[in-house]
Amino acid sequence: MRRWLLLLLFGLSVVATSYPQEVGEGQLLYQTHCASCHGEDRAGKVAPPLFSLFLKRYSEKKLFNIIKNGLPASQMPAFSHLSEKEIKQIITYIKKPANISWDIDKIKKSITLNSDKKGKDLKIRDIKNIVAVVERGKNKVWIMEGLQILDKFDFKNVHGGLKFSPSGWSVYVPSRDGWIGRYDIDKGRFYGKVRACVYLRNISLDRTGKYILVSCWLPEGIVVLDGETFSPVRYIKQDGLISAIYELYSEDKAVFSFKNRPVIGFLDTKNFKISYLKIKEPYEDFFIDPFERFIIGTSRKGTVLSVYDIRKEKEVFNYPIEGMPHLASATYWYRDGKFYFATPHMIMPYVTVWQMYNWKFVKKVNTEGNGFFVRTHPSTPYLWTDNGKDKVILIDKTDYSVKSIETFKGKRVIHTEFSGDGKYAYVSLYNRDGNLLIYDSITLDLLKNIPASIPIGKYNIINKSRKYAPVLLGREVFLKKCWGCHHETQEAFAPSFRWIVNRRDRSTIVAHILNPEGMYKALGYSRNAMPQLNLSEWELEAVVSYMMEFKDAQNN
Template identity: 35%
Template sequence: MHARIILAMAALIALLPGTAPAQEGPAARYAEHCAACHGGDRLGAIGPALLPDNLGRMKPADAVALIAGGRPATQMPGFADRLSGAEIADLAAYVLAPPAQEPAWTDADMAASHIIHTAPAALAARPVHKADPLNLFTVVEAGDHHVTILDGDSFEPLARFPSRFALHGGVKYSPDGRFAYFASRDGWVSVYDLYGLVPVAEIRAGINTRNIAVSADGRFVAVGNTLPRTLVLLDARDLTPLKTIPVVTPKGSARVSAVYAAPPRKSFILALKDVPEIWEIATDDKAGPAYGGFVHSYEKGMVEAVGAQQGLFAVRRIELDEPLDDFFFDPSYANVIGASRDGGKGQVVNLTVGRKIAEIDLPGMPHLGSGISWILDGRRVMATPHLKGAAVSVIDMKDWTTVKRIDTLGPGFFMRSHEATPYAWTDASLSPRRDTIEIIDKRTLEIVRTLVPSPGKTASHVEFTRDGRHALVSIWEDDGALVVYDTASFEEVKRLPMRKPVGKYNVFNKTRYSEGTSH
């Protein structure tokens, strides 16, 4: 039955405009073998979009192997028995090349993709499980495109369900922790009910999406897109589209490199990839001059709001010296600490005055999105790993000077801690020592322990339970695992097999803005 449905859909899609086979070459082979599942315009259908940005860092050799052998645990078949090696190589080059014309994704396209899985009246009144709703983890398993809901006390799975292709590991939650929000690389946004353990709704908000954020009041979901170059605002209840904001500046349009919620400011903060600006989007109906000054003069480095100058979804633009690719916020959300991928310094931008107030010495491409902070000797410091340097930088957040640069075994991606532990955990996942986790004493800034959860396999992304007594480490392999450690003894407590667990976040720590995890 399932096969007949797919064949019927293939026949229908083949009749749509843009899906007719070309006369010859890889475009013809794409139309014949791929368009039914991936769309005649390569924007996706049953399968994901096949565009360079959506395929991430996939190498030509990997694309060839995938086309030839198929993808396990999916409906993607292999074509080695139907196409020659040269034909497969040409087809791989075709899907890895940008299309002749940049594809569009309209509000009508978005609305047509909207799916309601569970009506509001059918949602559970209370949790259907006995686990602590605030001590759950959502684990994104990229190996076979599934999500596991994990009890953070028993470390037993409560549910496991298929996800969209290439789901972003950074799940977001509603303020009360009931709903989890996911985004895929090819623009699908999903909301899942952690009480009833059921999907609620989905919508495709773009062709290539960078990430999402949920407003502090739980009313809105912001979707930052690189294709098209838009910010999309959705109703958090069922993902109904509310507003699409083109990311256009006097210097041209820009891709969104990240979007974050700034709870104390009742706003979203956007980083732009192509233009030296950050944007602040009001999520409060009364935002305007009386609140944070959303309308500013050009003399202060500001540009007037796009559309409405005050009120809900008003846009404030702050001009900078160079684009920022990554963000870290101080606990008050008054200051944004950002860095560009090509620069050796970080910028501190004060959102109240709307300008850069300091620079930080941050060589080696810091990964500020995974930074943490804590109190050291009476002053707040922040720490960040470096993507191109074997070090962790510790920065004084009052005068923005470097307190210490801690040498590590190699460049790392994630650093994590918790208020209940004196230790910070960091990986070396971008180095030959990728199988190690180093533990830093936050009081002395010395490395006190090195763990090797699985020799030879990438260890990454530590996250803590609600009480901070346990740390979960991802073995970032297709035959990977979650390894649970006691944070006092550093002894392994439990190991759960997982298919490349790329992201996992604790509901309590994420919704309560723990200083030890990303927001």
């Protein structure tokens, strides 16, 4: 394997007004007020690194305002108690040059495996209902099922989103400072960890689960690790800061964009070759639609939400916006023959709703505060979102009316996630003396209140793994179009989905749905009893994906 060594030299010049005394005083202030989030060496922990590479786009006036007043819809607090002189001393220090190095040998030396460690039986009832909870204040990750905490393990500075293996039995945990850990749910133990880089943006797994794909800012590039041994497989240098990398479930590829380059990268996860396509402006944030045909993106500086057709290799829709959408937290659903997504906006007190495929803006829904996340599930009639305050905001998916759930006065609601079956809604109160609240997603009753210190993300394989996105939508199509005759596992007026998918291949199922009159004889029926459904391309893909979930393991 080719050895790589990259020495990063940041901030080759210091502001002309800087003096050693100011740097020294600024360093003391930084260690007191900033290091717990941005790291003692400024390389980032739960907040970004503070090197000139990341600061050069900000004027001194802008940096002063951020420190003084904080950043809305983020985890950056205000330091209004600091004097003008103290803030300027901190700015002088963080613009000071810094040397950071990382290489393959350091990755190898960082590997720690606990493969011989004895675990415990977590007595899992359904892996699809497991929820991993990040408790940032205590550097813990919980493994939960239903209302119960089954285990906890230590992991610092979690950032970028946990990822489940394809089976769901292992969960990979990334940290802002480049560490990746793995917990094996089936063995009830923490498997091990590795440090891929100095500063990490996010991780993904290829669709087989063989490789961990790590997008890094220090050094700039993609690190590919073996998912079992954690050994480095490939380092792919990139010229720019990667926004995020996401796997595709439909082919052996991963997609990534840059915060500072107007291109989209497509990584072949078999040979690790990359192809690039130009776009009009950088996608600082994006998501891939549930059927992996489109990329929906925007930038913090941009004023447009755009949709890029992957197959046609061109933009097919754009729309003016105010406030950068937080597209990584976008959620989607199906209603009355149409597919929709909703997204919150940075520093704006609303959620916007959009129609997919026949792309159009639908509505701006006022939430009376700056939110950060929005989630839904087929089991709930609502979009669950936050607005920086102490209430859960519920938006009706039918008429977009708004109501709220009271929590605890003065607390900050952030991030809802659901169990795989949608029965439970897990809501964080993002405070040092915070809570994890578990609601019945239908009745909205509070079922359990668990004290937690700064609980943040919750992760479930059904709701966070890309391959299940069309399955969830397919459940909604089924309830609208198929439920009158078919049930999932029991025969009704027509055969169950389980019976069908275990006796017919996917192409035959699709052909029968599209042309029941032309297929009934080939299937051995004396007459046709199935109506012509006239499903759209997307409805068909969704409902067949849902049907295939009932295929027995031996027939997969």
